[in-house]
Amino acid sequence: MSLDYVKFSNGFEKFMPKEYRDMVEHGPFGKKVTVSQMGNFKEVLEEHPMCAGCAMTLFIRLAMIAFPNPEDTITVGTAGCGRLAISQAAIPFVYGNYGDQNGVASGLSRGLRLRFGDKPKDVVVMAGDGGTADIGFQQVLHSWFRKERFTTIMLDNEVYGNTGGQESGMTNRGAVLKMAPLGKKFEKMDMLQMAKVAGCAYVATVVPNNPRRVESVIKKAVLIAREVGSTYIQAYTSCNIEYAIPTDKVMEDAKTVENDRYQFTEYVSDEAKQYLTERYGYKEFLPKPAAPAAAIPGKA
Amino acid sequence: MYLVADIIVEICAAKSCKLCTQYCPEANTILYSEEMGKDQGFKYGSAYVAVDRCKGCAQCVWVCDNMAKNNAIKMIMIDQLPKAALTDNITYGEKSTTAVLASPVVG
Numbered sequence A: 001m002s003l004d005y006v007k008f009s010n011g012f013e014k015f016m017p018k019e020y021r022d023m024v025e026h027g028p029f030g031k032k033v034t035v036s037q038m039g040n041f042k043e044v045l046e047e048h049p050m051c052a053g054c055a056m057t058l059f060i061r062l063a064m065i066a067f068p069n070p071e072d073t074i075t076v077g078t079a080g081c082g083r084l085a086i087s088q089a090a091i092p093f094v095y096g097n098y099g100d101q102n103g104v105a106s107g108l109s110r111g112l113r114l115r116f117g118d119k120p121k122d123v124v125v126m127a128g129d130g131g132t133a134d135i136g137f138q139q140v141l142h143s144w145f146r147k148e149r150f151t152t153i154m155l156d157n158e159v160y161g162n163t164g165g166q167e168s169g170m171t172n173r174g175a176v177l178k179m180a181p182l183g184k185k186f187e188k189m190d191m192l193q194m195a196k197v198a199g200c201a202y203v204a205t206v207v208p209n210n211p212r213r214v215e216s217v218i219k220k221a222v223l224i225a226r227e228v229g230s231t232y233i234q235a236y237t238s239c240n241i242e243y244a245i246p247t248d249k250v251m252e253d254a255k256t257v258e259n260d261r262y263q264f265t266e267y268v269s270d271e272a273k274q275y276l277t278e279r280y281g282y283k284e285f286l287p288k289p290a291a292p293a294a295a296i297p298g299k300a
Numbered sequence B: 001m002y003l004v005a006d007i008i009v010e011i012c013a014a015k016s017c018k019l020c021t022q023y024c025p026e027a028n029t030i031l032y033s034e035e036m037g038k039d040q041g042f043k044y045g046s047a048y049v050a051v052d053r054c055k056g057c058a059q060c061v062w063v064c065d066n067m068a069k070n071n072a073i074k075m076i077m078i079d080q081l082p083k084a085a086l087t088d089n090i091t092y093g094e095k096s097t098t099a100v101l102a103s104p105v106v107g
């Protein structure tokens, strides 16, 4: 949790593996890196066992690049595919029992505030749709009602991917899966609406086929969670195994699904808009200069 | 044997849009060199693949063919690559691998 942990200890430099040297010399710590610089710096994410071509992997990769201060960030995860990669990064990762991620993150974020005061330490939860909307549902909702200041990201592959294809609350009605052979009988849960009702200061949907948008959404969510309140991102991250998407068609599928039912949406509370504008110089929420006095509130 | 992505420097360097780098699901796998290609007289640098990290999904091929419309990436059997293309020989500090790539050592 500081830049000191990405330095060489005196005399050890020549014994360190190449990946570590690359991280120290060409990593993102203490610098501002962006998606457009990808391929020119060493990313914090290392090799991991997630499936070839998995869109969730791409999303996690982009999210980690987008963290505003990776050296001051802790990720929290739970059972499910995502943790296989999230745990393999040069960012501390906390892993609890299935579904308790938002409870753990609540304690962690409060503890960090007691210990470090105003110095921002970001807590980011990344969990599957099953972990967030089914098993962890109660803890997720309560953390939002309590306005806990951390970011919750749902890696929504619309299935329990890690355990071979059971339906989740986020599976679409009618979807036939290996372990839901008759097709799902209920609608996909509207977690976005629930996040708003529970008082989240920022709620967005995103699909990884637009890397710059993923970056912008993650940055805003993490910054808002520092002071204003809970933030929620719901990302479509297809499971190419359970939905039998050929790996070279994963981005085509993302585009189709984005157009069909996962359009970009973003809700920003007025307080969060003001905070981003005043504290971090965001210009997009300022009243449009030429427009007749109609102000922004209706925009989101 | 298995397939890995291979970027044809001559075709990539004519466009060099960096899209594949942003869409590969694996971190630190499609890298970008400002110099590669320039030493052959091309205007831009080129993307290249750290093949020991590549999982062979071919998403980059789709991106280069359909989004970049440049057809610069092909899947090839790992044993058809010059040994020097393995990541061991590529450090982030010295990205111009063109010289080593010129001498295949597979056999």
Ligand SMILES: Cc1ncc(C[n+]2csc(CCOP(=O)(O)OP(=O)(O)O)c2C)c(N)n1
Residues within 6 Å of the ligand: A079, A080, A081, A082, A097, A098, A127, A128, A129, A130, A131, A132, A155, A157, A159, A160, A161, A162, A163, A168
């Ligand atoms: C208490 C408990 N029950 C069941 C499991 C088994 N389990 C592991 S991952 C998983 C499903 C994960 O699905 P989801 O949260 O949607 O994530 P995905 O794998 O799809 O990314 C289950 C049921 C567990 N680890 N702990």
Ligand code: SF4
Residues within 6 Å of the ligand: A050, A051, A054, A055, A056, A057, A081, A157, A161, A162, A238, A239, A240, A241, A242
């Ligand atoms: S099972 Fe599905 S979600 Fe899990 S890593 Fe494989 S493709 Fe990704």
Ligand code: SF4
Residues within 6 Å of the ligand: B007, B011, B012, B013, B015, B016, B017, B018, B019, B020, B021, B046, B047, B063, B064, B068, B070, B071, B072, B073
């Ligand atoms: S998408 Fe194609 S043209 Fe663009 S950088 Fe990659 S290989 Fe080069």
Ligand code: SF4
Residues within 6 Å of the ligand: A053, B004, B005, B023, B024, B025, B026, B029, B030, B049, B053, B054, B055, B056, B057, B058, B059, B060, B061
């Ligand atoms: S084949 Fe897949 S893993 Fe390999 S470089 Fe292309 S996108 Fe990345």
